[in-house]
Amino acid sequence: MAFRTDLEDTIVALATPQGVGAIALIRLSGPKAIGLTNQVFHGKDLTQVKSHTVHFGTIRDGERILDEVLVSVFREPRSFTKENITEISCHGSPYLAQQIIKLLIRQGARPARAGEFTQRAFLHGQFDLAQAEAIADIISADSEAAHRAAMQQMRGGFSAEIKRLREKLVHFASMVELELDFGEEDVEFADRDDLRQLVEELQKVIQALIDSFDVGNVIKNGVPTVIAGKPNAGKSTLLNALLQEEKAIVSDIAGTTRDFIEDELILGGVSFRFIDTAGLRETTDTVEAMGVERTQAKMKEASLILYLFDLKAEPLTEILQEVNRLENQGIPFIPIGNKIDQASEEVREALEKRGDFALISAKAGEHLEVLKELVLAKTQLDSFRTGDTLVTNVRHYDSLLRTRDSLGKVLEGLAVSVTGDFLAMDIRQALHYLGEITGEITTDDLLANIFSKFCIGK
Amino acid sequence: MAFRTDLEDTIVALATPQGVGAIALIRLSGPKAIGLTNQVFHGKDLTQVKSHTVHFGTIRDGERILDEVLVSVFREPRSFTKENITEISCHGSPYLAQQIIKLLIRQGARPARAGEFTQRAFLHGQFDLAQAEAIADIISADSEAAHRAAMQQMRGGFSAEIKRLREKLVHFASMVELELDFGEEDVEFADRDDLRQLVEELQKVIQALIDSFDVGNVIKNGVPTVIAGKPNAGKSTLLNALLQEEKAIVSDIAGTTRDFIEDELILGGVSFRFIDTAGLRETTDTVEAMGVERTQAKMKEASLILYLFDLKAEPLTEILQEVNRLENQGIPFIPIGNKIDQASEEVREALEKRGDFALISAKAGEHLEVLKELVLAKTQLDSFRTGDTLVTNVRHYDSLLRTRDSLGKVLEGLAVSVTGDFLAMDIRQALHYLGEITGEITTDDLLANIFSKFCIGK
Numbered sequence: 001m002a003f004r005t006d007l008e009d010t011i012v013a014l015a016t017p018q019g020v021g022a023i024a025l026i027r028l029s030g031p032k033a034i035g036l037t038n039q040v041f042h043g044k045d046l047t048q049v050k051s052h053t054v055h056f057g058t059i060r061d062g063e064r065i066l067d068e069v070l071v072s073v074f075r076e077p078r079s080f081t082k083e084n085i086t087e088i089s090c091h092g093s094p095y096l097a098q099q100i101i102k103l104l105i106r107q108g109a110r111p112a113r114a115g116e117f118t119q120r121a122f123l124h125g126q127f128d129l130a131q132a133e134a135i136a137d138i139i140s141a142d143s144e145a146a147h148r149a150a151m152q153q154m155r156g157g158f159s160a161e162i163k164r165l166r167e168k169l170v171h172f173a174s175m176v177e178l179e180l181d182f183g184e185e186d187v188e189f190a191d192r193d194d195l196r197q198l199v200e201e202l203q204k205v206i207q208a209l210i211d212s213f214d215v216g217n218v219i220k221n222g223v224p225t226v227i228a229g230k231p232n233a234g235k236s237t238l239l240n241a242l243l244q245e246e247k248a249i250v251s252d253i254a255g256t257t258r259d260f261i262e263d264e265l266i267l268g269g270v271s272f273r274f275i276d277t278a279g280l281r282e283t284t285d286t287v288e289a290m291g292v293e294r295t296q297a298k299m300k301e302a303s304l305i306l307y308l309f310d311l312k313a314e315p316l317t318e319i320l321q322e323v324n325r326l327e328n329q330g331i332p333f334i335p336i337g338n339k340i341d342q343a344s345e346e347v348r349e350a351l352e353k354r355g356d357f358a359l360i361s362a363k364a365g366e367h368l369e370v371l372k373e374l375v376l377a378k379t380q381l382d383s384f385r386t387g388d389t390l391v392t393n394v395r396h397y398d399s400l401l402r403t404r405d406s407l408g409k410v411l412e413g414l415a416v417s418v419t420g421d422f423l424a425m426d427i428r429q430a431l432h433y434l435g436e437i438t439g440e441i442t443t444d445d446l447l448a449n450i451f452s453k454f455c456i457g458k
Numbered sequence: 459m460a461f462r463t464d465l466e467d468t469i470v471a472l473a474t475p476q477g478v479g480a481i482a483l484i485r486l487s488g489p490k491a492i493g494l495t496n497q498v499f500h501g502k503d504l505t506q507v508k509s510h511t512v513h514f515g516t517i518r519d520g521e522r523i524l525d526e527v528l529v530s531v532f533r534e535p536r537s538f539t540k541e542n543i544t545e546i547s548c549h550g551s552p553y554l555a556q557q558i559i560k561l562l563i564r565q566g567a568r569p570a571r572a573g574e575f576t577q578r579a580f581l582h583g584q585f586d587l588a589q590a591e592a593i594a595d596i597i598s599a600d601s602e603a604a605h606r607a608a609m610q611q612m613r614g615g616f617s618a619e620i621k622r623l624r625e626k627l628v629h630f631a632s633m634v635e636l637e638l639d640f641g642e643e644d645v646e647f648a649d650r651d652d653l654r655q656l657v658e659e660l661q662k663v664i665q666a667l668i669d670s671f672d673v674g675n676v677i678k679n680g681v682p683t684v685i686a687g688k689p690n691a692g693k694s695t696l697l698n699a700l701l702q703e704e705k706a707i708v709s710d711i712a713g714t715t716r717d718f719i720e721d722e723l724i725l726g727g728v729s730f731r732f733i734d735t736a737g738l739r740e741t742t743d744t745v746e747a748m749g750v751e752r753t754q755a756k757m758k759e760a761s762l763i764l765y766l767f768d769l770k771a772e773p774l775t776e777i778l779q780e781v782n783r784l785e786n787q788g789i790p791f792i793p794i795g796n797k798i799d800q801a802s803e804e805v806r807e808a809l810e811k812r813g814d815f816a817l818i819s820a821k822a823g824e825h826l827e828v829l830k831e832l833v834l835a836k837t838q839l840d841s842f843r844t845g846d847t848l849v850t851n852v853r854h855y856d857s858l859l860r861t862r863d864s865l866g867k868v869l870e871g872l873a874v875s876v877t878g879d880f881l882a883m884d885i886r887q888a889l890h891y892l893g894e895i896t897g898e899i900t901t902d903d904l905l906a907n908i909f910s911k912f913c914i915g916k
Contacts, residue, residue, distance in 0.1 A: 016483065017550060019475035020597055022575070022916035023483055025547075052512040054530050065609055067596070072512050072530065089483075089545075091593065092475060092916075095600045117480070135549065138525070139478055142553045151523055458480035458550075 007083075007120065010036055011112035012104045013457035014097050021092035026100055027457065028109055029117055033084040034073060036107045040100075041071055046086070051075035059088065061103050067091055081117055082124035115454025119447060122439060129439025129450070130159045133393055136454050137220065144269030145219040145381065149390045158389050158396075159438050161209070165202055166434045172198060173427040179420040188420075195423075196414050199407050206404050209389065213397045215381060216390035218303055222264055222273035223379055229308030234338040238308060238362040239263065239274055242372075268376045275302070304378060305333035306371075308362075311343035316350055334374050338362050395450070399433045406430035465541075465578065468494055469570035470562045471915040472555050479550035484558055485915065486567055487575055491542040492531055494565045498558075499529055504544070509533035517546065519561050525549055539575055540582035573912025577905060580897060587897025587908065588617045591851055594912050595678065602727030603677040603839065607848045616847050616854075617896050619667070623660055624892045630656060631885040637878040646878075653881075654872050657865050664862050667847065671855045673839060674848035676761055680722055680731035681837055687766030692796040696766060696820040697721065697732055700830075726834045733760070762836055763791035764829075766820075769801035774808055792832050796820050853908070857891045864888035 010030030016023070028037060038046040043057020051074055059066045067090045074085040090096055105111060115136075122132045130153060137150035152158065175190035218224070227235045243263050265272045307326060309319045319337075326333050337343065337351050340359040351357040358374050360367040391397050406429040413423050435441035468488030474481070486495060496504040501515020509532055517524045525548045532543040548554055563569060573594075580590045588611060595608035610616065633648035676682070685693045701721050723730050765784060767777045777795075784791050795801065795809050798817040809815040816832050818825040849855050864887040871881050893899035 013480075015479065015481040015550075016474040017477035017479035019477060020913065021473065021475035022471075022485075022597070022913060023473040025474065025481055025483060027480075054510040054512060054532070064606075065613065066605075067609070068612070070530075072528075074512070087547075091596045092473075092913075093597045093599055093605075095605060096596065099605075138549045138554065139480070139551045141551055147524075147551075147553060147557075148522075151525070154526070155523065455478065455480060455550075 009110045012109040013112035015457040024092045024097040026088040028086045029081045029083045033086045037086040039107050051078050081120040114456050115451030119451045128159050143266045143271040149219050149392050161389050162437050176420050176424045199410050203407050209391050210400050213391040216392035220392040222271035223303045225272045225304045226275050226302040227306045233308040233310040234362040241362050241365050270381045307333050308336045308338050311337045312339045316347050332378050396437050399436045403430050403433040467568045470567040471570035473915040482550045482555040484546040486544045487539045487541045491544050495544040497565050509536050539578040572914050573909030577909040586617050601724045601729040607677050607850050619847050620895050634878050634882045657868050661865050667849050668858050671849040674850035678850040680729040681761045683730045683762045684733050684760040685764045691766040691768040692820040699820050699823045728839045765791050766794045766796050769795045770797040774805050790836050854895050857894045861888050861891040
C-alpha cells in the first residue's frame with residue numbers, strides 16, 4: 001500500500017460511533033476538504049471563512065435538502081491532520097450520515113481507510129508513532145490506570161524517554177563512524193570507556209522499560225485473575241457477587257461452569273479480568289477432565305489466583321495442605337474461606353489466627369470489601385499513579401528487547417575490542433530499533449500494520 | 459414535571475451514539491455552559507471567545523489530564539437551544555466521555571433528560587412542536603421517503619399549513635365572540651354564509667391531511683408486506699432472495715417457519731417491512747393451526763400481499779381459484795408463480811397470457827427485478843416525491859381527527875342557526891386541537907410525553 005503517495009486525496013468518514021444518537025460527525029481531511037464541503041453546503045461561503053469557526057446551513061443534494069448542519073472549518077496546518085479539515089455535525093441518523101458521505105464521495109472525496117486521519121497527522125509530523133498509537137489506546141481504555149498510561153504516552157512522555165536514549169547513542173555512533181573515515185589510521189574519537197559506560201546506562205533504562213511492560217500490559221488489558229477451587233466451593237457465586245450481576249450461571253449442581261466466562265471489574269482504577277473456571281474436580285495429582293486441565297493452564301497464565309475453599313465441606317488439614325502447595329507454585333494468590341457463616345468455630349478461629357485468609361460469604365455478599373482490598377494490595381499496581389513511564393504496547397516491548405540485544409552486542413564487541421565498523425553496525429542496529437518505536441524509522445508495511453487496527457474515521 | 463421552571467440549570471449529555479469511535483461529543487446548554495466548561499478546560503479563556511469558534515486544549519480534573527479536546531462555543535441566542543452551548547469533542551472512548559461528564563456534573567452541570575436540548579429549543583421559540591417532533595423522525599428515518607417527509611416537517615412545511623388554517627379560523631372566532639359582547643342586540647359581525655364556506659374549505663384541507671396519514675404512516679414505518687402461500691411454496695426463500703441475506707431459516711421441510719420474521723427492504727426509496735408467515739397449511743375453509751390463523755390476521759393488516767404459488771406442485775385451476783378469492787378480499791396483492799423453471803409448458807403459457815403474475819424462481823433469484831417493480835407500482839407511494847404535506851405522526855393525526863369533529867359541530871350549529879356562544883365554543887375547540895399540533899397550546903404533560911421519547915443528548 002502506497003501510504004505516502006495519496007496525501008493529495010481528500011478523505012471522508014464518519015467520526016462518531018455507528019448508531020442512532022443526537023449528533024453524528026462526518027470528517028473530511030485533505031487539500032480539497034473545504035472546497036468539497038462548500039459544494040454541498042448552503043450557507044456562508046466556507047472557502048472564505050476563518051479557521052476554527054463554525055457555520056450553520058443545509059447540506060443539499062441538488063434541490064433536495066439532506067439536513068440542517070453545523071460545519072466546523074480548520075485550515076492547514078492548524079488542524080489534527082495538519083491538512084484542511086471540515087467537520088459536519090448532522091442529525092445522528094445512520095441513514096442520513098451515509099447519504100451525506102455518499103454525496104461527498106460523488107463530489108470527489110475518497111472513503112478514509114482505518115486510522116487514516118491519525119496516520120496523516122503522523123506523516124505531517126503532528127506527533128510521533130508511539131503517540132499515534134496511544135490515541136487508539138485512549139479510545140479503548142476503560143479504566144483509570146489504562147487511561148493514565150495511554151494519556152502519558154499520547155502526551156509524549158514515553159517518546160521523550162526514547163528520544164533521550166537515541167540522542168545519546170547517535171552522538172557515539174557518529175564519532176565511531178568518523179573514525180572509519182580515517183581508514184588505516186589508528187584514531188579513536190569515541191572513548192571506549194565512555195561508550196561502555198553509556199551503553200550500560202542505556203541498558204539499565206531499557207531494562208526498566210522492559211520490566212514495566214509487566215505492569216503496563218496488565219494495566220492495558222486487565223489483570224488476569226483466576227478464581228479457582230474445588231467444585232461447589234462457590235466460585236461462580238463469588239464472581240457474580242463481585243460483578244454484582246448475573247453473568248455466570250449459578251446452580252447447586254457441581255460442575256455447572258463448563259466454559260470460561262470472562263468479566264471485568266474495576267478496582268481502585270485498575271481493571272481485573274476475572275476468569276471463572278471449571279471446578280478442580282479431582283485431586284491435583286489425578287487430573288482427568290479437560291475442563292480441569294484447562295483450569296490448570298489458566299492458573300499458570302494468571303497474575304493472581306483467588307483460591308476458594310468451602311469451609312463447610314473441606315477439612316482444615318486439607319485446606320492448609322493446599323495452601324502450602326499453592327505457596328510453592330510462586331503465583332500470587334489469595335486464599336479465601338467461603339461459607340464462613342457455616343464454618344465450625346474451630347476452623348474459623350484457626351484461619352483468623354493465620355491472618356492471610358479472606359473469610360467471606362460469597363452468597364450473602366459478606367466481607368467482599370476486605371477481599372477487594374486484599375486483591376489490590378496483592379497486585380501492587382498503584383505504581384501507575386506515580387507517573388513513571390510504562391510500556392503498554394507489545395510492539396514497543398518487542399523493539400525494546402531487540403534494542404537490548406543490540407546493545408548487548410556492542411558491549412560484547414567492546415569487551416573484545418572489535419574494530420569501529422563492527423561497533424558502528426551494532427550501535428546503528430540499536431538506533432534502528434529505538435527509532436521504530438517513535439516512527440523515525442518506518443516502512444509502509446509497519447504503518448499499514450499499525451493503522452489498520454484503528455477504527456475508520458480516526 | 460416542572461419543565462418550564464428549570465431552564466436556569468445547565469444541562470450536560472453525550473450527544474453522539476454510545477460506543478467506541480474516533481470522536482465523542484459532549485454537549486452543555488444553559489446559562490453557565492461556557493463558564494462550567496471553562497473551569498475544566500486548559501487553553502484559551504472560553505468566557506472571552508467569540509460565538510461559533512473552536513478551541514484546542516485539555517480537559518483537566520485537578521492535575522490529571524483527562525483528554526486533549528476541541529471545544530466549540532455558541533453564545534445565546536445564536537445556538538440550537540438559544541442558550542449558551544459548548545460542545546466538547548473528545549476521543550471516542552465511552553470511559554473517557556463518562557469521566558468528563560462526571561467532572562462537569564461535579565462542577566455544577568445537571569445530566570440532561572431525554573429530549574431536553576430539543577425541548578429547550580422549543581420553549582425558547584427556536585421552532586414549533588411539530589418541527590421538534592420531526593427532529594426525532596429525521597434521526598430514526600432509514601429510507602429516502604421517511605427522510606423527505608421528516609425533513610419537510612422539520613423545515614416547517616406542515617406547520618405552515620396548520621398555521622394558515624388556524625389564522626383563518628381565529629379571525630372568525632373573534633368576530634363571533636365580538637357579537638357576544640353586544641349581548642341581547644341581534645348583530646352578526648361574522649357572516650354565517652362566509653363562515654360555512656370557510657369551515658367547509660377547512661374540512662376539505664383537514665380531510666386531505668387525515669387521508670395523507672395512510673401514506674405518511676407507511677412511509678415512516680414501512681409498508682407492511684405479507685408473503686403468503688401454501689407450505690413449501692418458497693416464501694422464506696423469496697424473503698431471503700429479496701433481502702439477499704439469510705434472515706429466515708430455509709429448509710425443504712414444510713412448516714419450517716413457525717414465527718413471524720420481520721425484515722426491511724428499501725425499494726425506490728420506500729421502506730417495505732416484509733413479514734414472513736407460517737405457511738397456509740390447510741385449505742382456507744378449515745383453518746386449524748394457530749400459525750395459520752395468525753397468518754390470516756397478518757394478511758388483513760398488510761398493505762400488500764405477495765402471494766406465492768408453487769408452479770411445480772399446485773394445479774393451475776386451484777391457482778386461479780385462489781387468485782379469484784384474493785381479488786374479492788380487496789387487499790392489494792401480487793400473484794407470484796414460483797419455481798417457474800420447473801413449471802409445465804401449459805402452466806407457464808397460461809400465466810404469461812394473463813399478464814398479472816410475476817413469474818420467478820426464488821431459489822435461483824430469477825426475475826426478482828420484475829417483481830420489485832411490480833411491488834413499487836402496486837403501492838403507488840411515489841407521491842412522497844411531489845413535496846405534498848404528509849401527516850406521519852399519530853399525535854397529529856389524532857388532533858386532526860378531533861379538529862374535524864369540532865368543525866363538524868360548527869357546521870351542524872350553523873345548519874340549525876345556534877347562538878353565537880355555542881358557535882364560538884366549537885370554533886375555539888377546533889382551534890385548540892390545531893394549536894396542539896404546533897405547540898401553541900401545550901401542557902407540561904404533553905411536552906413530557908413528547909420529549910421523553912427522544913434520546914438523551916438530543
